[in-house]
Amino acid sequence: MTNESAEHILSYGKLVTVWVTLLVLTAATIMVTRVELGVWKVWAALAIASIKSGLVIAFFMHMKYEPRLFRIILFVALFTLAGFIGGTFFDVLYR
Amino acid sequence: MSQETATAEGGFWSDSGKTGIGSWIFSTDHKRIGLMYLYCVLSFFMVGVLLGVLIRLELIAPGPTIVTAQTYNALFTVHGVVMIFLFIIPGIPASFGNLVLPIQLGARDVAFPRVNLFSWWLYVIGAVIVLVSLFTGGGAPDTGWTFYVPFSARTTTNVSLAVFGVFILGFSSILTGINFVTTIHRMRAPGMNWTRIPLFTWSLYATAWVQILATPIIAITLLLVVTERVLGLGLFDPSRGGDPIMFQHMFWIYSHPAVYIMILPGMGVISDIIPVFSRKPIFGYKMIAFSSLAIAAAGSAVWGHHMYTSGMSDLGVMVFSFLTFLVAIPSAIKVFNWVSTMYKGSISLEAPMLFALSFILLFSIGGLSGLILGAASTDIHVHDTHFVVGHFHYVMFGGTGFAFFAAAHYWLPKYFGRRYEEKPAIIGWVLMFIGFNVLYFTMQVLGMEGMPRRYYDYLPEFARLNFVATVGSWIMVAGILIVLWNLWRGLLKGEPFTGNPWGGASLEWSIPTPPPTENFEEDPVVTHGPYDFKGAGVP
Numbered sequence: 001m002t003n004e005s006a007e008h009i010l011s012y013g014k015l016v017t018v019w020v021t022l023l024v025l026t027a028a029t030i031m032v033t034r035v036e037l038g039v040w041k042v043w044a045a046l047a048i049a050s051i052k053s054g055l056v057i058a059f060f061m062h063m064k065y066e067p068r069l070f071r072i073i074l075f076v077a078l079f080t081l082a083g084f085i086g087g088t089f090f091d092v093l094y095r
Numbered sequence: 096m097s098q099e100t101a102t103a104e105g106g107f108w109s110d111s112g113k114t115g116i117g118s119w120i121f122s123t124d125h126k127r128i129g130l131m132y133l134y135c136v137l138s139f140f141m142v143g144v145l146l147g148v149l150i151r152l153e154l155i156a157p158g159p160t161i162v163t164a165q166t167y168n169a170l171f172t173v174h175g176v177v178m179i180f181l182f183i184i185p186g187i188p189a190s191f192g193n194l195v196l197p198i199q200l201g202a203r204d205v206a207f208p209r210v211n212l213f214s215w216w217l218y219v220i221g222a223v224i225v226l227v228s229l230f231t232g233g234g235a236p237d238t239g240w241t242f243y244v245p246f247s248a249r250t251t252t253n254v255s256l257a258v259f260g261v262f263i264l265g266f267s268s269i270l271t272g273i274n275f276v277t278t279i280h281r282m283r284a285p286g287m288n289w290t291r292i293p294l295f296t297w298s299l300y301a302t303a304w305v306q307i308l309a310t311p312i313i314a315i316t317l318l319l320v321v322t323e324r325v326l327g328l329g330l331f332d333p334s335r336g337g338d339p340i341m342f343q344h345m346f347w348i349y350s351h352p353a354v355y356i357m358i359l360p361g362m363g364v365i366s367d368i369i370p371v372f373s374r375k376p377i378f379g380y381k382m383i384a385f386s387s388l389a390i391a392a393a394g395s396a397v398w399g400h401h402m403y404t405s406g407m408s409d410l411g412v413m414v415f416s417f418l419t420f421l422v423a424i425p426s427a428i429k430v431f432n433w434v435s436t437m438y439k440g441s442i443s444l445e446a447p448m449l450f451a452l453s454f455i456l457l458f459s460i461g462g463l464s465g466l467i468l469g470a471a472s473t474d475i476h477v478h479d480t481h482f483v484v485g486h487f488h489y490v491m492f493g494g495t496g497f498a499f500f501a502a503a504h505y506w507l508p509k510y511f512g513r514r515y516e517e518k519p520a521i522i523g524w525v526l527m528f529i530g531f532n533v534l535y536f537t538m539q540v541l542g543m544e545g546m547p548r549r550y551y552d553y554l555p556e557f558a559r560l561n562f563v564a565t566v567g568s569w570i571m572v573a574g575i576l577i578v579l580w581n582l583w584r585g586l587l588k589g590e591p592f593t594g595n596p597w598g599g600a601s602l603e604w605s606i607p608t609p610p611p612t613e614n615f616e617e618d619p620v621v622t623h624g625p626y627d628f629k630g631a632g633v634p
Contacts, residue, residue: 084348087415088344088345091399094409
């Protein structure tokens with residue numbers, strides 16, 4: 001497993017590209033707050049945040065190159081988190 | 096792996112001749128860490144029992160009796176915090192899990208022994224902070240163990256320090272969970288496939304996932320309470336745009352799954368004990384194993400049933416009520432399978448089995464009374480009454496507490512190399528069982544009659560049953576003291592406990608007593624299931 005990970009040392013170019021994308025998305029998060037989107041404002045912020053965390057997890061945390069078991073474990077965690085957020089929002093939306 | 100009687104050599108107790116406190120508090124041996132957890136959780140259990148007795152003494156008669164109203168508020172808050180965060184949550188997983196899990200898998204230790212030690216240290220640090228919070232600042236918290244806003248954000252008592260202590264305890268729990276998941280995935284002995292893992296370890300696997308996934312939510316929630324108190328952010332304050340119900344969501348997103356952190360390991364203990372004392376392989380092994388995962392999964396989606404009267408949306412109430420009923424299915428699978436295991440078995444009523452049998456009855460009563468609370472229509476009538484207090488004590492103490500004592504009587508002789516006396520253990524169990532029901536069944540009746548929980552005083556018509564409940568607490572505590580005294584005396588000075596007297600077929604019964612430092616003299620190869628008594632060669 002260690003060898004498998006070691007084979008995928010990311011190039012500086014790729015790392016910088018991901019970093020710049022994260023900066024752009026951060027700017028997008030701020031800009032979204034200035035647009036009147038109503039209830040969709042929260043969803044937009046959550047969507048951008050999800051893409052950003054996805055990039056960090058995939059490249060900076062190397063998950064794209066890890067074995068399948070690790071990706072399943074990550075999926076379980078994300079699914080659970082989505083369930084927690086979904087259940088809470090479900091109440092707020094229909095209150 | 097030959098059967099040896101290594102009591103004289105002391106097994107892991109001698110640990111290459113190392114002695115003194117340093118050989119314990121800096122040890123990375125999972126057995127020593129398990130025992131240190133055990134001593135800590137038992138100490139806090141006794142503190143919790145004392146506080147519980149004081150609560151019951153205050154309620155023995157209407158009006159002020161032994162403490163003031165403010166002290167009473169602190170008593171039930173600290174009783175809850177100590178029992179939940181310092182006893183029940185780490186109780187079985189961190190103590191018996193550490194003692195037993197690696198051996199049941201055929202491993203020499205957990206995957207991350209140093210992280211394991213670190214987790215114990217975090218537990219101790221968190222516990223000390225919680226204890227310090229009782230005597231410093233504005234005094235012991237008076238919010239109830241749930242720390243509900245807006246009161247917790249405004250009270251002058253020492254809530255900030257107490258929740259910070261709980262925050263640290265959460266990290267201890269997460270680290271134990273990560274360690275157990277990794278150990279089960281990576282450290283199994285050759286031949287130990289997933290369907291040969293003992294059901295206690297299976298239950299710890301499901302528990303560990305809940306610890307990892309749900310505990311961070313309580314950590315951030317409690318930090319938000321601190322920021323609310325210190326910085327006045329208004330996150331939960333409606334006058335500043337906050338939402339107090341959001342706190343309840345976030346609190347219960349952890350604290351309901353935490354109920355399964357508490358009960359699942361108890362169910363695992365029972366699943367290991369029932370076949371051994373029935374001399375029969377477990378009935379429905381796979382269903383019990385998978386029902387642990389199903390309970391962990393379904394139990395993580397039902398937190399809203401604590402909030403039916405909070406002002407949550409009606410649709411939310413209906414959905415959470417429906418989901419709550421789903422949890423009953425895997426829970427019932429376990430109960431039916433335990434009973435089926437005993438059917439036509441050669442049942443031996445020794446102390447571990449008696450505690451296990453009482454678990455089944457008490458947990459079932461707790462579970463069925465839970466259905467009354469899970470149904471929104473009936474919950475509204477008994478919400479925040481003593482019915483709820485009786486219900487969760489049936490599940491938490493009648494379930495997890497009795498399973499804890501079952502585990503103590505079943506496994507501790509293996510680790511100490513000495514055994515307790517059977518007669519006092521049974522006398523203690525009888526008193527605990529009778530006292531328990533007198534105390535908590537009476538509470539449920541009081542709740543049905545309308546007595547609210549957490550109230551300092553009550554109407555005269557509740558006086559008789561409150562007196563009965565308090566007498567029940569004395570009987571139960573007498574039983575607990577006899578059981579603990581008998582265990583303490585027996586494990587230190589009792590008859591030698593050698594070989595495999597219970598006739599267990601899982602790996603911990605195939606190694607010397609007490610276990611050696613690295614558990615196995617040579618790496619085991621597993622050739623039979625954990626309940627295959629013929630395969631293990633035990634009669």
